[in-house]
């Protein structure tokens with residue numbers, strides 16, 4: 497079944513350019529804090545990094561620019577979003593950001609290693625921003641399974657978004673957001689960090705770090721080697 501999109505960039509916000517580049521207002525609020533953590537986590541890495549649910553493509557352009565030793569692979573299941581990602585890629589002129597691929601993270605077997613797709617092993621990082629709460633739990637399961645299969649020993653799976661901790665919301669606004677998501681689709685909703693940790697453990701990974709982020713968001717760092 498195709499994923500249902502709660503977010504379709506370009507519907508309510510003017511485009512960033514007439515070449516297909518879409519603009520996400522949240523990107524401008526989130527980019528700098530996320531980039532700071534990404535730089536700490538992946539700044540020493542070379543090789544490949546995959547973004548899941550790249551949306552407009554603005555984040556991966558920032559990552560590609562700030563972390564040039566990595567080759568960045570954007571993806572999204574939405575063809576419209578992939579067109580925007582490709583437009584941002586061309587606009588940026590960055591040689592270390594690859595063309596986007598259509599990828600539904602809920603698939604059990606991601607088509608990695610195929611022509612045009614990210615490699616199927618030895619990956620340094622997988623990053624996923626604001627996706628797992630607006631998608632079925634199968635997306636989290638797909639992410640953890642793919643991370644376990646493809647990350648190198650010092651690789652990291654980096655998840656950004658709102659999470660509950662021990663079943664408790666970290667802010668009333670997150671609780672309201674969660675209720676609105678579940679009203680739209682009962683399969684969606686803010687995930688619990690403990691459930692992510694349990695899923696990680698079932699896949700041989702460790703929830704190594706939870707980084708508090710602005711506006712009651714968290715970055716969850718899942719590692720293969722158990723280290724931060």
Ligand SMILES: C[S@@+](CC[C@H](N)C(=O)[O-])C[C@H]1O[C@@H](n2cnc3c(N)ncnc32)[C@H](O)[C@@H]1O
Pocket residue numbers: 499500501503520522523548549550551552555572573574577599600601602624625626627630631635
């Ligand atoms: C809220 S947007 C976040 C986009 C981008 N990461 C950002 O922060 O600007 C959620 C994204 O998840 C994507 N998405 C929805 N279902 C998905 C799935 N099953 N697998 C991968 N991505 C998915 C949507 O197409 C959309 O681009």
